[in-house]
Amino acid sequence: MDGDYLQPGNQRSAIVRWLLYSLATSGLCLLMNQMPALTLLLAIAWGVLIILAGIFMKPWSLLIMGLINGLALFWQTGWAGVVYYAAFWGMAAYVMALLVSRGLNYYRVRTWGIAAAIVSISLFLLVMYLSQGSIGINEMETGLNQMFGENLKAYESAGLLDLYAQQGISKQQLITTFQGVAHGLARHLPAIYYLQGIVAVFFMLLIASNLSLRRKLERLIRRPYKMEMMPWPLAWVVITGLSFWLWGYGQKNSYYYLGSNILTVMVPLACYYGLAALTFKLGEMQTSPRRWVITILIIVSVVFLPSAIIFLALSGLFDSLLDFRKLRMGREEKK
Numbered sequence: 001m002d003g004d005y006l007q008p009g010n011q012r013s014a015i016v017r018w019l020l021y022s023l024a025t026s027g028l029c030l031l032m033n034q035m036p037a038l039t040l041l042l043a044i045a046w047g048v049l050i051i052l053a054g055i056f057m058k059p060w061s062l063l064i065m066g067l068i069n070g071l072a073l074f075w076q077t078g079w080a081g082v083v084y085y086a087a088f089w090g091m092a093a094y095v096m097a098l099l100v101s102r103g104l105n106y107y108r109v110r111t112w113g114i115a116a117a118i119v120s121i122s123l124f125l126l127v128m129y130l131s132q133g134s135i136g137i138n139e140m141e142t143g144l145n146q147m148f149g150e151n152l153k154a155y156e157s158a159g160l161l162d163l164y165a166q167q168g169i170s171k172q173q174l175i176t177t178f179q180g181v182a183h184g185l186a187r188h189l190p191a192i193y194y195l196q197g198i199v200a201v202f203f204m205l206l207i208a209s210n211l212s213l214r215r216k217l218e219r220l221i222r223r224p225y226k227m228e229m230m231p232w233p234l235a236w237v238v239i240t241g242l243s244f245w246l247w248g249y250g251q252k253n254s255y256y257y258l259g260s261n262i263l264t265v266m267v268p269l270a271c272y273y274g275l276a277a278l279t280f281k282l283g284e285m286q287t288s289p290r291r292w293v294i295t296i297l298i299i300v301s302v303v304f305l306p307s308a309i310i311f312l313a314l315s316g317l318f319d320s321l322l323d324f325r326k327l328r329m330g331r332e333e334k335k
Helices: 011-034 036-056 059-101 106-132 137-158 160-166 171-186 189-214 232-247 254-283 287-303 305-322 327-334
Strands: none
Touching (some): 059 189, 106 189, 137 171, 160 171
16 A cells, blocks of 8 residues: 555654645635636546545545545536536545555446436436536527528638629528537437547546556556457447447437447547557558558558447457457466
């Protein structure tokens, strides 16, 4: 264990450290409300400090610090702000910090952090739906259409619509196209919510791991990125999402949007692990051909970005199911 609170005679140092972490995390809580454009970045920094605090503090110290953070948010935002910030970032960060304080490894902490984010965001959406009758989908669609209407007036006054007309695109076609985009984007709002939480968990823990390793603390040690593999249950989540998407594709019904929301969340995760698998395979090549292959892959990815995303996602998916790199087999042999 690395925490100073475990060493006799260091109680004063532990108290000072607790005060510093409490003040820093509470200050970030206040900044998140004051600087909404930087909320996600500040939330990640907040989570990093909370996780680092978990290395040095006992669970009860973390819970008191969390209470102080909640009071700071309540002072500025009321209960609505406390629930919002806790649901999207705070709950996951404190779950990870508590697990770190108990000595769990990097990957178990990350798994439970993501699970905590999904559960807390789901509860937040459920409360919103029960209290307001929606989760903001219709409001988002209305807002996007209003924003487009304002931009359309600016384009019209600047004469840009005439350029579109010369290319055979009428004003009504632009309106219809954007309304379709706004309709689809708004119905993926749940996926956007979940992605915010999951991405924050990834970066909170990654940055906290880097900072702790720089201080030579034997916590949050992780494998090289090329050795990471998607947990096989997630592959079946992708398959389930794809099944719902195909089922409702013709009618664009609720099954279609359920599936597309699942895929919107899972495709970036699959790409993350697919890139790890690709990095592993490139590492097995000799230096000279590897440079050419990397150059070609970068060019192809830029020119055919959607195809590159599909390729990486499928690589992560099938590597999880078939274990192309034999990583799972190697771990079993070590046990």
